[in-house]
Amino acid sequence: MNPRASIITYRMIIGILLAVLSGILFGICFTPMRYMQAFAWENTWFAWNFCACLLLSPLIAWLTIPSVFEVFREIGLERNLIMLVAGLLSGGSGILFGLGLARVGTTLVNSLCNGISLIAGSFIPLIFQHREALQGRIGVSLWVGFLLSVAGVCVCAWAGSQREEPSAYMGNHSNDRRARQRIVLQGILLSIAAGLLMPLINLGLAFGDDFMQVARDHGASETFMSFAVYVPFFATTFVSNGVYCAYLWKKNQSYQQFFEPRILHLVAIAALIASLWMGGNVLYGWALPWMRTYGPILGWPICLASCNIAAALVECLYGDWKGKALATLAGGLGILTASIATFGYASLLIQNAAAIPSSAMLQ
Numbered sequence: 001m002n003p004r005a006s007i008i009t010y011r012m013i014i015g016i017l018l019a020v021l022s023g024i025l026f027g028i029c030f031t032p033m034r035y036m037q038a039f040a041w042e043n044t045w046f047a048w049n050f051c052a053c054l055l056l057s058p059l060i061a062w063l064t065i066p067s068v069f070e071v072f073r074e075i076g077l078e079r080n081l082i083m084l085v086a087g088l089l090s091g092g093s094g095i096l097f098g099l100g101l102a103r104v105g106t107t108l109v110n111s112l113c114n115g116i117s118l119i120a121g122s123f124i125p126l127i128f129q130h131r132e133a134l135q136g137r138i139g140v141s142l143w144v145g146f147l148l149s150v151a152g153v154c155v156c157a158w159a160g161s162q163r164e165e166p167s168a169y170m171g172n173h174s175n176d177r178r179a180r181q182r183i184v185l186q187g188i189l190l191s192i193a194a195g196l197l198m199p200l201i202n203l204g205l206a207f208g209d210d211f212m213q214v215a216r217d218h219g220a221s222e223t224f225m226s227f228a229v230y231v232p233f234f235a236t237t238f239v240s241n242g243v244y245c246a247y248l249w250k251k252n253q254s255y256q257q258f259f260e261p262r263i264l265h266l267v268a269i270a271a272l273i274a275s276l277w278m279g280g281n282v283l284y285g286w287a288l289p290w291m292r293t294y295g296p297i298l299g300w301p302i303c304l305a306s307c308n309i310a311a312a313l314v315e316c317l318y319g320d321w322k323g324k325a326l327a328t329l330a331g332g333l334g335i336l337t338a339s340i341a342t343f344g345y346a347s348l349l350i351q352n353a354a355a356i357p358s359s360a361m362l363q
Helices: 003-028 031-035 041-064 068-075 077-129 136-162 177-197 200-206 209-217 227-252 254-259 263-290 292-317 323-350
Strands: none
Touching: 003 077, 003 263, 003 292, 031 077, 031 263, 041 077, 041 227, 041 254, 041 263, 068 077, 068 209, 068 227, 077 136, 077 177, 077 200, 077 209, 077 227, 077 292, 136 177, 136 292, 136 323, 200 227, 200 263, 209 227, 227 254, 227 263, 254 263, 263 292, 292 323
């Protein structure tokens, strides 16, 4: 192996590991919601969104991107507005995801949402940026990896439908079997709808090279240059979530919980969720440049598969999965693990300059 190929292989491995770690953080970040059933859903959802999108995101950008205000000025109004609109739409995905999470738990909501979003989040960058990679051995390995990922999330979703216990993330459990089935159906539909908008963040990173390049030119490291995209994107994501939470406050009068003595407990757990979630975003944004222009294509499914596995393992530790549902879930996790290995193999093939003519990675 020549030195250039060795460097590319090394970068790919680092990128894959970072994508796996980011998926793990995404998979476990909402686990603390199990301990927040005493709070209305809208209060929990608003609190962690506020900590993540309005506090952590701009704070990290300010600390890690030199001349951060100059960066956004140089990016320009038009491109900033595009990212703001994308974030506003993505906020709808966050709302749907949260409502689905409360009804069916992390494993099922991640399986369904990730399965829907995987195709758009990976295939759109692939078609526009590396259509030539759909041919030959690399194309076969990518197709197999995508199919395994979709199959894995479908099996995990099937396992979720076999569970009879109510979600540990929702209060006021009903003993009526028919009512529980209706709640599960609602959660499935909400998760699928969330998956349609979820890829927006990956597409923002895939086509937001100008944002990250400007940040890099001003001295930002590869680790944090993605915050040139995250700050405007997450700002309007919070707006969408905040407006919906405000609607529920008016409807349910649940805002009164913010004036109760236990509010510090709510804020502490919300801050923990926000920190884990933002950590996942930092690692994912860092993973992409290690894989060059193939980052959004390989990193996205690897991150989602790792997210599903981590969420399922946590719920298994809590005893949420038993009997037939647990056996089916184990099969789904095995398929997802195979998908990660397949994408790892594809990344090794990508290092071969002869296999991908005019690849941006090898320029």
